Amino acid sequence: MTQTRIAIIGGSGIYDIDGLEDAAWQQVETPWGAPSDHILTGRLEGVGMAFLPRHGRGHVHAPGSVPYRANIDALKRLGVTDVISVSACGSFREAMAPGDFVIVDQFIDRTVGRAASFFGPGCVAHVSMAHPTCPRLGDACENAARDAGIPVHRGGTYLAMEGPQFSTLAESRMYREAWGADVIGMTAMPEAKLAREAELCYATVAMITDYDSWHPDHGAVDITQIVATLTGNADKGRGLVARLPALLGTDRAPCPHGCDRALDHAILTAPGARDAQVMARLDAVAGRVL
Ligand SMILES: CSC[C@H]1O[C@H](OP(=O)(O)O)[C@H](O)[C@@H]1O
Ligand SMILES: Nc1ncnc2[nH]cnc12
Numbered sequence: 001m002t003q004t005r006i007a008i009i010g011g012s013g014i015y016d017i018d019g020l021e022d023a024a025w026q027q028v029e030t031p032w033g034a035p036s037d038h039i040l041t042g043r044l045e046g047v048g049m050a051f052l053p054r055h056g057r058g059h060v061h062a063p064g065s066v067p068y069r070a071n072i073d074a075l076k077r078l079g080v081t082d083v084i085s086v087s088a089c090g091s092f093r094e095a096m097a098p099g100d101f102v103i104v105d106q107f108i109d110r111t112v113g114r115a116a117s118f119f120g121p122g123c124v125a126h127v128s129m130a131h132p133t134c135p136r137l138g139d140a141c142e143n144a145a146r147d148a149g150i151p152v153h154r155g156g157t158y159l160a161m162e163g164p165q166f167s168t169l170a171e172s173r174m175y176r177e178a179w180g181a182d183v184i185g186m187t188a189m190p191e192a193k194l195a196r197e198a199e200l201c202y203a204t205v206a207m208i209t210d211y212d213s214w215h216p217d218h219g220a221v222d223i224t225q226i227v228a229t230l231t232g233n234a235d236k237g238r239g240l241v242a243r244l245p246a247l248l249g250t251d252r253a254p255c256p257h258g259c260d261r262a263l264d265h266a267i268l269t270a271p272g273a274r275d276a277q278v279m280a281r282l283d284a285v286a287g288r289v290l
Helices: 068-077 135-147 169-178 188-197 223-232 234-248 276-281
Strands: 005-010 021-026 039-044 047-053 082-091 101-104 106-110 152-154 157-161 183-185 201-210
Touching (some): 005 234, 039 234, 047 068, 047 234, 068 188, 082 135, 082 188, 082 234, 101 135, 106 188, 157 188, 183 201, 188 201
Parallel strands (some): 005 082, 082 201, 157 183
Antiparallel strands (some): 082 183
């Protein structure tokens, strides 16, 4: 039986978590460069935890320059089994109001130019992204949010835009009306793709901060309002995280949805045709099958 290790990737406004026993910020090196920051490790109710601020402490990484591959590799290297990605998001639905949380289950990837795979020439792999988030982890996030009294919606499609500018009104209407997206952010892709390649269970918790620009009563997105909403929701985020260890437990059975076996039939490059240098970089991410 594997030991559970829960990672929280903190989004905008979340640069630290408190309450960890044996807390220490650890520097982790990866073949993909340095992660966004050192990683805070420790234990919560006997369960191993790791916290990584996606934009770095002080918010130094823009959505397009977050080192997504290094971040996921570093978490895998630390023995993480489950990744909960927390993201400040705009909402395309009246009912998903600022202050609410949405447990996202689908993504539309509109990012461009970000390194979106650990694989490539020398070792080619294709994983399924049909169901990009882990329902078991989604259950834990939903239950943790409900226990903490947070208004939570289960299921939603996250439109990942490139940014850093917010959407035009025409884009906002298109994403909402024609594409059926529910929330919008700038960072869940390629993070979710990389987590799947690294065989990690992954869930996104969208913290709604605004109505983007489509809503006739709310006008354009305003970063001041976003930050105020985020600050006001910090306790909710803490409440959700605090409940996760009890819900996930210390011993982790294989994922019933197969997230931890995503590479079983994914690698196409014949063993004799694989590039040794490329293979060396995949030691943490794909070591189980290489
Ligand atoms: C602070 S508004 C825009 C910024 O916030 C979100 O970041 P994260 O997903 O890391 O919480 C959004 O994706 C943008 O990067
Ligand atoms: N409206 C919005 N668009 C993109 N990212 C966001 N993060 C928070 N609000 C957002």
